[in-house]
Amino acid sequence: MITSRHALQRLVVALFALMMMAAPAMAGQLNISAAASLKEAINEIADKYAAQHAGITFVKNYGASGALAGQIENGAPSDIFISASTEWVDYLMDKKLLDASSRKDFAYNELVFAGSTPKKVGGMKDLVKLDKIAIGSPKSVPAGQYATEAMQKSGIDRQLALKLVMAKDVRECLAYAEMGEVDGAFVYRTDALQAKKAKILFVVPGNLHARVTYPMALTMSGATNTDAKAFFAWIQGGEAKSVLKKYGFVLK
């Protein structure tokens, strides 16, 4: 009886000690919120940086840029925000949640239409022949916003209205195309290069939508974190650029 009570006490003490350890924010920890399309590139860049800088660990949060902006607005821990469109950086700037002086363009991309449909698809006009098309939900996914813009400018948005499957981010969009459950999906060129089954069917002409731009900035808490500032400067340098280039991002 006594021994079991002792065991219980020890357990409680141990649990309490564990909680105390986990409570304070870890020194050298960087929280990055980045557009889903940057996943592999940022993973590799972070690994490279961590290998050269002992004691730095990364917490990476990938998702739709709009969803990430919402999380930051609601207080999610984040030091650096990299969006796939200017809209969501502007949004957080307006709310004074990002450090305006740190804003830089990280990279650029191209919008493509990818899929594994046997139907002949060579341009926007051919999309009306398809049954199902995946796009990122334009409310929060920049790839979906660019795609919506392109469909409107091509005058086919009404004909496609009931064919659009909304994905929560551009990677889910790509997954739909990979599974073959949709004829094709609007994704970035860099996403399509990661695909195994889906092929790029055509590149969406750049004059149909705003340029795919990845602006980035330090958050207000990131701007006071020297580790975050050092990393933020480093990813504008040559090593990070070569990784971006490798994954097919456009740098100018």
Next chain:
Amino acid sequence: MSLSHQDIAAIGLSMKIAISATLLALPFGFATAWLMVFRNFRGKVLLEVLVNLPLTLPPVVIGYLLLLFFGRNGWGGAALKAAGIEFIFNWKAAVVASATVGFPLLVRSIRLGMESIDRQLLQASRSLGATWHDALATVILPLSFRGLVAGSSLMFARSLGEFGATIIVAGNIPGLTQTIPLAIYDYASSPAGTSMALSLCAVSITLSVGILLLHEVIGKKLEDRDSA
């Protein structure tokens, strides 16, 4: 409170899918409950576990399995394709997803109704020459009516809320498969969509409260009638 035409389409679609799912599940639910209450057979426990599984299984598991089975590369998908039926990413898939997830609730209520039937009434009907299907139609069906109504309303309410399985098999297609929960999810992922999401949340709460009230009132009414 503002609802766009897309939101109104989502509300209509939710209704359509929930009603279809309930109607689709009713005959199966009735048959399953009847088997469990009035029949003894091997593997009854297994059937019981299987029927109740959707109650505890994550809906996303159900959705994913349905997708694998009815998808382009599944057996069910091949059969549907041969029959020329479009299923995945169609509102029909949402109906099947909702029907599967809500099924245990339906069976439970019907079972409770059937278990309250006096066995002597059944024996009497049989000894008066009623065949088993006569007894089913003239004794069991009317006497388990309360359970049927209670189960249907619960299942309808559950179907209105179905999210996890639906988003996987039916996708999120505005005007075609985007039900109320899916539309809320869509708004909730964007910080600019808060007020729209809240409007739909209000609709969702109103519908749920309404149905549950109706469920209680009908239950009470039928109870009074039975005891009278």
